[in-house]
Every structure is written in C-alpha cells, then in structure tokens.
Amino acid sequence: MRLHLVAVGRRLPAWVRSGYREYARRLPPECPLDLHEIAPGARGRGADTARAVRTEGERMLRALPAGARVLALDERGTAWDTRELARELSGWMRDGDDLALLVGGPDGLAQRCLDRARQRWSLSPLTLPHGLVRILVAEQLYRAWSILAGHPYHRD
DSSP, X not given: OOEEEEEEOOSOOHHHHHHHHHHHHHSOTTSOEEEEEEOOOOOSTTOOHHHHHHHHXXXXXXXXXXXXXXXXXXXXXXXXXXXXXXXXXXXXHHHOOOEEEEEOBTTBOOHHHHHHOSEEEOSOSSOOOHHXXXXXXXXXXXXXXXXXXXXXXXXX
C-alpha cells in the first residue's frame, strides 16, 4: 500500500519541506508516503474564490492514483487519537488499496473532493497552516505505523 498526500500549494518554506521529508522517509518501503503538490487556483484582488477552489479540486481529483481510497482532511471530519489512527491505518493496510489524503488550499477542499472521500479526518479544531498540516500528517502516519510495528517511537 502506498500513501499519497495530495496537497494544494507549491514552493513552501524550507522548514516545511524538511519536516515533511523527515517523517516521510521514516515510513517503511511497504508503506511509503508520496507528496503530490497541486498548483493553487488564482487568487487575489477581485478573484473568484469559489472558482479557485473548484479548479484546485479538479486538479486534486486528476492527481488521485487509480483505485485509491480517498480521505479528506477536513475540520468537520472525525478526530482520532493516535491509537485510533493506528487502527485505521491497520485497516487500510489490510485492505491493500492505496490511500490518498487530500489537503485543500486556503479556502478548503472543493465539494467534489469532499464527496469523493470515503472518510474525513480532522487533525484539530484549530485552523492550521497548510505547511504544518503536511508535517503533522506525515508525523502522525509514522507514529501510527510505529505503534503497529511495536517500534518504541510512540510512548503512552
């Protein structure tokens, strides 16, 4: 099973790239995490924000690997604790399908992306910067995997 982080945004700060890479590289070869960066929709003075979100959504849906299970990162999603995430990861790994995690742009995910998702995951009730979300997702996936593998990274 491959994990795919499909995220709006390009050219993020070095600390984001470094933090994401650190946790992505820790995942084992049987559960790699690949980043698919999606160009943001046009924004600015007088821009149509709804159109930008739709454009991002179309790009995200085109980037989905064939047959992948889709999970949307959404503030209205289910908030899992780390052990619950590990159980979810175990089920996804058992199913064997790739998993695509969708992270929207500054105005969230397009409705078509939310509709396509089989599950929604809320990292926090807080509003988080998109770069930090990439790092948090990578770290939490690594932590969940380490629990399943009996690795000492996670301590209760």
